[in-house]
Amino acid sequence: MIQIIIAMLIWGSIGVFIQYIHLPSIETAFLRAVIASAFLFVYTVYSKKARLHKIKENIIPLVVAGIAMGFNWIFLFQAYHYTSIANSTMSYYFAPIIIILLSPLILKERLTILKIISSLGALIGLFIIMYYSSGNTVEGTNDKLGIMYGLLAAALYATVVLLSKYTKDVSGIEMTLIEIASAAVVLLPFVLMRNELHIKDMTSGIFVLIIGIVHTGIAYVIYFTGVRQINAQGAAILSYIDPLSAIVFSIALLGEPLKLPQIAGGILIFGFTLIGQISRSKK
Numbered sequence: 001m002i003q004i005i006i007a008m009l010i011w012g013s014i015g016v017f018i019q020y021i022h023l024p025s026i027e028t029a030f031l032r033a034v035i036a037s038a039f040l041f042v043y044t045v046y047s048k049k050a051r052l053h054k055i056k057e058n059i060i061p062l063v064v065a066g067i068a069m070g071f072n073w074i075f076l077f078q079a080y081h082y083t084s085i086a087n088s089t090m091s092y093y094f095a096p097i098i099i100i101l102l103s104p105l106i107l108k109e110r111l112t113i114l115k116i117i118s119s120l121g122a123l124i125g126l127f128i129i130m131y132y133s134s135g136n137t138v139e140g141t142n143d144k145l146g147i148m149y150g151l152l153a154a155a156l157y158a159t160v161v162l163l164s165k166y167t168k169d170v171s172g173i174e175m176t177l178i179e180i181a182s183a184a185v186v187l188l189p190f191v192l193m194r195n196e197l198h199i200k201d202m203t204s205g206i207f208v209l210i211i212g213i214v215h216t217g218i219a220y221v222i223y224f225t226g227v228r229q230i231n232a233q234g235a236a237i238l239s240y241i242d243p244l245s246a247i248v249f250s251i252a253l254l255g256e257p258l259k260l261p262q263i264a265g266g267i268l269i270f271g272f273t274l275i276g277q278i279s280r281s282k283k
Helices: 002-012 014-018 025-047 052-057 059-082 085-092 095-106 113-132 143-164 172-194 202-227 232-238 241-254 260-281
Strands: none
Touching (some): 002 202, 059 143, 085 113, 095 113, 095 143, 113 143
């Protein structure tokens, strides 16, 4: 359990690090994917955990999920640039609700009354945050645009999760390695066309390395080590350390304000999403 908690705290801090990386979102996502892919490749080779025949059998859903993951990172980083980490996190954590709503169509799961109530409750929370968010706040920010980017990232993350259901007998590390490597390959043409991959200061370079190695490579290794030791319901509950710690970090380290409507909306989103996730994990 301690491994999952550590992984969630690492992921919860990524928004703070993004604030100090002076690169466009596409270039940041690309470098994160390249660095993390290299780290995970070395890890799988050293630990002899890569099974090429299993990867080959699942290559199509893994590559498509990797494409979705790459653009998911871009939109999430855009959300961090345009609105607060709290708003970005709360909109991004609408992903489990998207999964619940799409599961009957894609995974043929039954849509229960509890799942419907959970979805409506989270939707009300999102509406509250959107309604009380301003347009342009300080220079370079736009809360509503940032929240929309967060929702786009959530939809793409939901796509990654749903596609993972179509993989068979492939480990979490194998899945993550191929998905992140695919994300790097897909983002490469955009990076080359834009020609904006210029790291102008040492801080940006160091923090890019950190989010690639620590927030992605190491965090995923720790997470998949811990997730084998806990049931699905426990993992669903512990996953909420990620968004809650992200909000705490943003307030404590960046001094971001958190207004009452945001708190109310966040409670509705996190609370009803948690209920929905627990109901799914019991199946």
